[in-house]
Amino acid sequence: MKRISFDLPTCLSLATVLGLLLAAAGTWWPPAGHPSLKCAGIALVFLAGGVPTAWSALSSLYRQRVLDIDLLMVTAAVAAAAVGAALEGAVLLTLFSISTTLEHRALGRARRAIEALMALRPETALRKAPDGSVVDIPAPELAVGDVVILRPGARVPADGVIAHGRGGVDEANITGESMPVSKEPGEQVFEATINLDGVLEVVVSHTVADSTIARMIRLVTEAQEARAPSERFSAWFGQRYTVAVIIGAALAFLAFYLLGRDWEQALYRAATLLVAASPCAIVISAPAAILSALSAAARGGVLFKGGGAIETLAAVRIFAFDKTGTLTTGRAAVNQVVARDGDEDGFLSLLAGLEAHSEHHIAAAILRETKARGLKNVAVMDVNAHPSAGITGRDSIGQLWAGNTRMASAMGAAIDDPALTQLAEGAQTVVYLGRGPTVLGAVTVADEARGTSAPALRALRDSGVRRIVMLTGDRRPVALRIGAGLGVAPEDIHAGMLPQDKVETIAQLTRDGAVAFVGDGVNDAAALARADVGVAMGAAGSDVALQAADVALLSENMQKLAEAHRLARRTVAIIRQNFIFAIGAMLVLVTGSLFFNLPLPLAVIGHEGGTVLVVLNGLRLLSDRIRTPDPR
Template identity: 75%
Template sequence: MKRSLPVDLSLVLSLATVLGMAMAVAGRWPAHELLGALLAPGLALVYLAGGLPTAWRAVSELWRAHVLDIDLLMIAAAIAAAVVGAPFEGAVLLTLFSISTTLEERALGRARRAIEALMALRPETALRRTAGGAVEEVAAGELAIGDVVVLRPGARVPTDGVITAGRGGIDEANITGESMPVSKEAGAQVFEATVNLDGVMDMTVTKTVGDSTIARMIRLVTEAQAARAPSERFSEWFGQRYTVVVMAGAVIAFAAFWGLGREWEQALYRAATLLVAASPCAIVISVPAAILSALSAAARGGVLFKGGAALETLAAVDTFAFDKTGTLTNGRAEVTRVVALDGDEARFLSLLAGLEAGSEHHIAAAIAREVRARGLEVAKVVDATARPGFGILGRDEDGPLWAGNPYLAEEMGARIDRHELRALADTAQTVVYLGRGQRVLGAVCVADEARPSSAAALAALRRGGVRRIVMMTGDRRPVALRIGGELGLAPDEIHAGMLPEDKVRRIAELTRDGKVAFVGDGVNDAAALARADVGIAMGAAGSEVALQAADVALLSEDMERLADAHRLSRRASAVIRQNLVFAIGAMLLLVTGGLFFDLPLPLAVIGHEGGTVLVVLNGLRLLSDPIRRPKPRG
């Protein structure tokens, strides 16, 4: 419901509450005529304070969207009460309705403001290094890509960037929810609003304030809160149409009661009572109260949902499919063996690093670290083109080059069955081949380890009701079996040697048996993320690709956040069901009382408004159930 009330009316409404209750008593006191006359100005104040804002909203909605909404029902009931000589009951109705409106707005405002609190964490200024080496203080909004910023101990990072000099610990809890500081050195990425705990570091700006991780988080969550979940759309659709039914029903009830011999005042009073009793306020507000609270709770824990639809769908997921590298594994692979067929390992690694320099894959990072550790120069390679699921192509001064898995080698017509290379293929490690045309130049073995949190996360998902978990990887089966065994996966849950199209095909097969979520790193798995019912990107902080490709983004690389997000989505779904059952049940009870048991209007008002506030408060319970943050290690 689009209901709001100016804050400056709060005092007036507090007075109106007292007056309304006093007048309700006055109507049943022997001296009510005298007291009623004395309180007449207060009665007018109640009708003005509670009625005018409600009437304005009702008329605006009718004029703008041609919709008869719940505000119109309340105004009609209050006017009807006044017409039949029960202005005190009408005053109580308007007072409680206005107060419940204010409470709902403030309560839901808590959910909407949870993520916006990040705005207060953004630093207003930064220390920029000038061309001459001096340091000047400038507004953070003036920083441009390529500027060098000095980060002093205790300072907040002004925007996203990369450390170019120095070393220190960064508190990233605002972004990833990670409670422990993260050590940063040259080449490490840092995010806006995180805190430099110690050390002095130079940072090169990679994104302006308007495009920083914090800015994108705020935009994403704002869009998510504006987007309607299916149940929200249904409750709004139901509320609009049901309001028309209630208006028509009240008219029919008035005619029926009058036709049965009641005085017209009594018939109108009963019709007004039905208007209040049958109003679907609680039904309409019950869903967004839970959805907004869950979205905000998840965002505080470093999990961003792209709207209530993703939240609701995740609750229904019973199959999780995982990419291996960078998702279930920590993505920090290490080169364990180098085989250069011509014996020149330095030249071989230089070429391989030059070709992989433009890749964002975790294996490319491992090769780059090995080259730096050996103090080698990176060869100049141009026209590098990634082949997702295969490898990468490029060209140096001697001609075309390629690097990748056996599929790419086969496509190039290169043979990898030489004795020196055959031994690598028998290991449970990832093998990357480097070649020029049909000639293989050599290969490297790269080993990756499972994330410490992966096994616990998969176990938590199973305990949470997930029926099936599968792992998909383009790696060879021995590699996949080694990682899968560490995570407690059965051999039939491990799918190896898969190309991107194979992953998409397998996900399509899994969706025939239920809802499927695919979890990947958001860079190489865009097609699979899009094909699944819910695409979830791991470690998405600072990754535009991940935020665009997925329905859910886990800013942290802690796998247990995924199990927490799944648990939160299921709890939100349960709260929505609780709210709807309670709201519908309360409405049926009040309507039955209004039709058959002469339910007093004040009691209908209290039941209606009380039920509305209760479902809002029940939804807000989700705000106290955020994604768990990891316990400090010690």
């Protein structure tokens, strides 16, 4: 059972409720009333509900030159007391105090939702000493390079890389994925994920203070502090409108007085107008929804860099995707080896020696093939990468290069061997290896589309996305093969692109509307920055990816992108609902106070009730299905 925390706002709200009950008892019980009890109750309400609010409002006005909306409520309550309606003023302060406390607690729930991940962190870790002994130490004492032992069922105490052992790891806490991920030596594991089976030895790569969860919490906290356009508008509107309400109430007082009402009635009507026209619900409309969306998305493995990213993503109708590692698995396999001298093993050893210095997915495929054949890599030095072309280096004999036809042309090499020409005509990626102008041979590498890519693209189209574009540095036959399986139109497939070509293409697409670019956050940093919304795929544990994009998908599940787009659109829809409701309710209350003698208590109930309803409507996003792992 949850324990209720009694902070100062809650205690003050309870005090106002107690004071109102005393005032009501002093008014109607016993039948003749009890004036001293009534006065004591009203005094308690004004002290607990009015003084702190007035002090806070006046402090904001003095220090920040900000006219707080709370000042309207206190002014209205004092005005009611001045005309002999102190009980109505007490009702106003009590309901205002209760609604404010509920509002803060509700928004606090949204802010605390991501911090609940902190509770998942293990408090201790089994650190392996150099002599082989194992010591149980507090997790925060772990340092980079320490080796920790993970037993089955244990939570990972810090981000690290598996040194020994194999097993399944439940990463739902980080990525939102329900299916365990098989881990092998050399692969990353993240703090607070669960080792399901096997005994793993993990080398710590990040301390607890700089772990994936710590970065997630920092990013979400920064996002919550960064205001979206709708939030900035509501704050701007609230400040100016509050001044207008005060001036309008003063003019209303004069108008009622000049129309024949006595000063008490005129002041009472002006106080009612102050409450009815207060823009509390309008100001809170956007923050309530955006804070909830940010928290729900983070728990589902999607990090937005602020409310602005949510609102922009909701407006996107054109998505551009990098192919490799985004729409495809990025785990390619070598299908064919052609060595012009007939020595495939020697050719692969030389190629692997060069590709061992690359982090590209094709290089990883070549290294896996070399390892599977039991071959050793040739030592290669002075290696340089050439984006979208290939890699160069030097062995004991001389200069080497590996890459695509662009790299071959740059080296003055002609691909005229019939066996190599035939490879180029296929729909697989071809990597050539050469020494100067001589081509030594080639390998073909194939990459496959992710299982979640096609459903995700269908979901995006169903949600109103007009156009889906694929950008790749690969050859067009390869791009067409992948695109055909995903339903991407041939005219929307752009192949053989350099990084600057992707930036130019996105710039052209933005002429037709807001564009989101989805990439790996490392090789496509420029394209991510140029798009209206940059989305980094598989960003868990990657500092570069988390910083490069406006939206970071921590897992490699493409369906999370479709869910993030749906959540963004739902958030904007709820913000719109809140604005319409808040403005409509305010117009009804203002009309009633000006023309239909609306009683002050009803204006209070309408105003505070509307504010609470707006907050609760925004909080619906906390339970959005994006935070529920998909059973697959």
